[in-house]
Amino acid sequence: MSDSSKNYQIFISHSSKDRDFAWDLSVNLEREGFNCWIAPRDIPAGRKYELAIMEGIDTCPVMVVVCSSNINDSDYVMDEINAAKRRDKLIISVFTEKGFSFSPVYEFLLSRYQWIEIWDGDIKAHLDKIITAVSNEIKPICKSNSHSFRTTTEAGAIASVQSVNTDGGLNNVDSIRKMAAKGDTWSQYILARMYGSGYILNGSYSEAVKLYKLASSKGHLMARSVLHSLGPSEEDVTDDDLGQWLEKNYDKFLIWADEDNPIAQCDIGWMYQYGKGRKQSYKDAVEWYRKSASQGYARAQNILGVMYRDGIGIEQSFENALNLFKKAADQNYARAQYHIALMYHNGQGVEQSDLTAVSYLKCAADQGHPMAQNFLGYLYQNGFGVNPSDVSAVNWYTESANRGFVYGQYNLGIMYLNGSGVDQSMSIAKKWFEKAAEQNHPGALYNLGVFYEHGYECESSKSKALELFKKAADLGSEEAKSAYEDLSSVS
Secondary structure: OOOOOHOOOEEEEEOOHHHHHHHHHHHHHHHOOOOEEOOOOOOOOOOOHHHHHHHHHHOOOEEEEEEOHHHHHOOOHHHHHHHHHHOOOOOEEEEOOHHHHHHHHHHHHHOOOEEEEEOOOOOOHHHHHHHHHHOOOOOOOOOOOOOOOOOOOOOOOOOOOOOOOOOOOOHHHHHHHHHHOOOOHHHHHHHHHOOOOOOEOOOHHHHHHHHHHHHHHHHHHHHHHHHHOOOOOOHHHHHHHHHHHHHHHHHHHHHHHHHHHHHHHHHHHHHHHHHHOOOHHHHHHHHHHHHHHHOOHHHHHHHHHHHHOOOOOOOOHHHHHHHHHHHHHHHOOOHHHHHHHHHHHHOOOOOOHHHHHHHHHHHHHHHHOOOHHHHHHHHHOOOOOOOHHHHHHHHHHHHHHOOOHHHHHHHHHHHHHHHOOOOOOOOHHHHHHHHHOOOOOOOHHHHHHHHHHOOOOOOOOHHHHHHHHHHHHOOOOOOHHHHHHHHOOOO
């Protein structure tokens, strides 16, 4: 049975592909004092999914439907709307996608009801509209200073390249700089891409890397993805020892490179790319990578593919990127297999296909690539390209977590917290959140704060909870910022 003590008010209906938006919506509504029912959070362990859904709808006087093109393929959403109509519930449609067309059935089901447009994704800016829409039916219970766990997993470092809007050119740079200086991670990411590609701004790869690092440290996934995929290894971007060693032995490497040694050519390209022992030059880096890649060296093919994909030091070309990744992948190079999977998942230069993404991810994951393992777990959990399986998700998250990948650690903690695909265990969840928190994962820090606030698996400590909430807030977590302010106000 649903938890009647919680007094649910708003049932949030959503496609699995709109889960992140739906969860953000529920968090914002609950901060305003409304109790929301949302799957899978409010489905008790062991309870049949369909029965729990119907109980949730029965309990709530209001249903909010997250509307995008994704619901056209969701039988669950259709069944939920029909159930709400039969029970004479107030239904409010929240549109998150501009210009999509309903299937005729959905158009018929929802045409009589109020809708609200949130095309820009800014829930907070439109929250008053939703509250006004539901206020005739329900009132907020209270605003609570007691905070709940963050219970959603994250896809992790998924490359999703957005084209820089060049309208206005230099006229927009100052405003982007100002926003970046204020800590806006999206602006930091865009500015990094401007520096990295030499587009609009004079190229400066060192400045690009600094900004990618800054945005990444605050949880920006695209920045983290770029940072992880640039160098010979995830660690080499900041490995000064490697740079010093290459600088010391540059003359030897140059002789080998001139003799068409592809490894030496690739390493010299890396030196130019990062300004290690050489004056930084993307042009020279690209040329050396090309020499190495033309000889079939997988590492160089992969790095050059990343540069083409992200438009770093070279004109962006998804076609060239994919060709290079495939050449490296054909040599069973795990990182290239991972990058191909991302392109198919994001539909970058190819027709979107999670089925194809999964096939490449499995190749990389089987070789121990932790990012591929984590992402594969995420796809299994959400049923993208595979039959949904929390058990398989846990298995892959575990593989990734054991290799130290922060998103794998965080996601595994969430699975143990929710009891999804594994017996629920607060102690094990806390262990994995602690490991992810050591790497400054904002969600893990926030969840640990909740542990200490309530005394779950530890002695209750307001000061420790505040410390963790503050650290997560400083890394960009709005949820943690709100929790810190709320808890600070309690005497």
